[in-house]
Amino acid sequence: QRLSVRSGVLTATGQRFAAEAVSVKGTLGEGSYGQVFEGALSRQGGTERVVLKRVKTRVEGAEEMGQMELLLNVYASQKARGAIAQFMGHIEVQPEEANYRLTPGLWLVWKYEGCRTLSYYLRRRDCIQALAKDLAVPEQAVVATVMKQILECLTALHNAGVVHRDVKPLNLILSEGERRFKLIDLGAAADLRNGTNYAPDESILDPSYCPPEQYCLPTTGPHLGRQLAPLKLAISPLLWSRHKPDCFDSYSTGLVMMQLAVPKLRTTSALKTFNKSFQACKCDLEAWRERERLAPAQSALLDADDGAGWDLAQALLRPRKLEVLDNGGVEFINEGKGARLRVFAALKHRFMKQAAAAGEALAA
Ligand code: ADP
Ligand code: MG
Numbered sequence: 001q002r003l004s005v006r007s008g009v010l011t012a013t014g015q016r017f018a019a020e021a022v023s024v025k026g027t028l029g030e031g032s033y034g035q036v037f038e039g040a041l042s043r044q045g046g047t048e049r050v051v052l053k054r055v056k057t058r059v060e061g062a063e064e065m066g067q068m069e070l071l072l073n074v075y076a077s078q079k080a081r082g083a084i085a086q087f088m089g090h091i092e093v094q095p096e097e098a099n100y101r102l103t104p105g106l107w108l109v110w111k112y113e114g115c116r117t118l119s120y121y122l123r124r125r126d127c128i129q130a131l132a133k134d135l136a137v138p139e140q141a142v143v144a145t146v147m148k149q150i151l152e153c154l155t156a157l158h159n160a161g162v163v164h165r166d167v168k169p170l171n172l173i174l175s176e177g178e179r180r181f182k183l184i185d186l187g188a189a190a191d192l193r194n195g196t197n198y199a200p201d202e203s204i205l206d207p208s209y210c211p212p213e214q215y216c217l218p219t220t221g222p223h224l225g226r227q228l229a230p231l232k233l234a235i236s237p238l239l240w241s242r243h244k245p246d247c248f249d250s251y252s253t254g255l256v257m258m259q260l261a262v263p264k265l266r267t268t269s270a271l272k273t274f275n276k277s278f279q280a281c282k283c284d285l286e287a288w289r290e291r292e293r294l295a296p297a298q299s300a301l302l303d304a305d306d307g308a309g310w311d312l313a314q315a316l317l318r319p320r321k322l323e324v325l326d327n328g329g330v331e332f333i334n335e336g337k338g339a340r341l342r343v344f345a346a347l348k349h350r351f352m353k354q355a356a357a358a359g360e361a362l363a364a
Helices: 062-079 118-122 127-137 139-159 227-241 247-261 268-280 286-291 294-317 350-363
Strands: 002-006 011-015 021-028 034-045 045-053 086-094 106-110 172-175 180-183 322-324 328-330
Touching: 011 062, 011 086, 021 045, 021 118, 034 139, 045 062, 062 086, 062 106, 062 139, 106 172, 118 127, 118 172, 118 247, 127 139, 139 247, 139 350, 227 328, 247 268, 247 294, 268 286, 294 350
Parallel strands: none
Antiparallel strands: 002 011, 021 034, 034 045, 045 106, 086 106, 172 180, 322 328
């Protein structure tokens, strides 16, 4: 493993491939910071199908983001294997090695596991049927199955001290081989155990899926990125249990759930409208539901099992209020009935039984 020094901390950058070992093929996707291609990687054993991401060079701060994304992928593929797309390594293309497709700079490499994101399915008219087929579960178990997969991936990431901060349909890829959705795009993720990619007052987030409080820790908290390594390791578990920064991802996951379950919320413009009226209802899903007067076909997946879906979505979408403490510090309200449900706890919600039942039916 190669090591590099960043902010005074030694950091593993993982496997590095030679530029001549890869060839770039068709485009798989594009976000605001990266362009993603299918590619081929030649090694002693033969040629493998891979995914290649190049960080856009003309976007401000993109270079640094690419470096962070590399570090986070190396870290998460060790600590949360299976939760993220299978990361293989990186390439540093020198100007003299470049060609018109393989441009100079940092490239990240994953094993090719499929090309369909959850966004692809949400755009389809037959969204639930297509998911049922590709996940091999009954239609009535689709929402719970996808939710379970997302929540399991996030729990693994959170257990490693990482908050994803950009959970959305475009950042969930279906692994065809495993029939499971996995997280991609760690470009906005923050490793709160080691401080990688975390600055308290910085936001690089998709406003459509971002929780209303916008930050995963109170912005007046200590700046992890500037702490020395041993100190960071010592304060982080405390910060985590006090502020529960993982609740940031809970909210985004709640929005993904609403889009999956309610057909008319699946477009980006419909989600924006939802966000506005949901905030107007003070994050009260019951109130939103009354105001909206959804047709039964729109709410059927949430109504099932005595409204189990409504209950889970509401718990994930609760507002996080800041509380001022006696010592002048601030803290999110995390306890009690009004607290937003944490990701690992959501896995135990009764709505998940729908996924378990489907699994058993399949195994039988
Ligand atoms: P950005 O940081 O610009 O949002 P992403 O990492 O999210 O970039 O990648 C953009 C798009 O490329 C994704 O929405 C997806 O369609 C595709 N993509 C990214 N990584 C993979 C992967 N490992 N496998 C398949 N497709 C991918
Ligand atoms: Mg993305």
